[in-house]
Amino acid sequence: MGDIGLWIAGLTGATAVLASWVTSRGHTRAARLQAEISAAAQDEARRREVRRASYLAFLEQAHLMGVEYRQTPSILRTEDLELRRTRIEEHRARLREAFGPFRHTGQVATVHARSGEVVEACDRVFTACRTVYMALGDISDGVTESAVFYTSLAHYWTAVDDFGKAVRLEEA
Incomplete structure (x- = not known):
């Protein structure tokens, strides 16, 4: 009987x-999974936070580009054509300076975008921005009328609004 007890x-x-080992493995797996x-x-x-911050x-x-664009109408109302041309070219130089950070943040936003719609909307904003800039050059050269600026600017703001809508749809 002593041998049986042993x-x-x-x-x-x-x-x-064995039960302890199985239990510890289960706890280890559960902890690893958690x-x-x-x-x-x-x-x-x-x-998600980085994406939102980039957007x-x-x-x-x-909108900072828009602040620069808000200065344009007073420049376009300048009567003296040579002074107007000089002011437009100075204004375009400021727009080029503002474009650097604008372009950078747009590239970051497209890198973090989850959907092609946001990337396309961002590209449309850049295209509209370029159109505004080129319109100012054409106005400065006397190739086109000031009304082209206002049309281009309306397209720019529409593109910015479309970008905001694409972001909201992506986040939904």
Whole structure:
């Protein structure tokens, strides 16, 4: 009977060790899975925040370009053609300076975009911005009338609004 008791004690001990090992593996797997899920959720939240920040930065720069565009009508009303041409060229130089950060934030926004619609909307904003700039050059050269600026500017603001709509649809 003593041998059976030793055998039962050994079996019980081995069962306890095996049960402990299985339990610890289960806890380890559960902890690893929970850590992976948590890391993935944090990574997605970080990506979402970076994307939103890039979109906001682009919209801010688009509105800063708009601030520059708001100075244009007073320049276009200048009666003296030579003075007007000089003022337009100075204005275009300021627009070129403002375009650098505008372009940079647009590129960052397209890198972080989840949808092609946002990328296309961003490209339309750049195209409209270029059209406004070129219209000012044509007005300065006397090739076209001032009304072209206002038409181009309306297209620019429509493109900016379309970008905002594309972002809202992407975030929905």
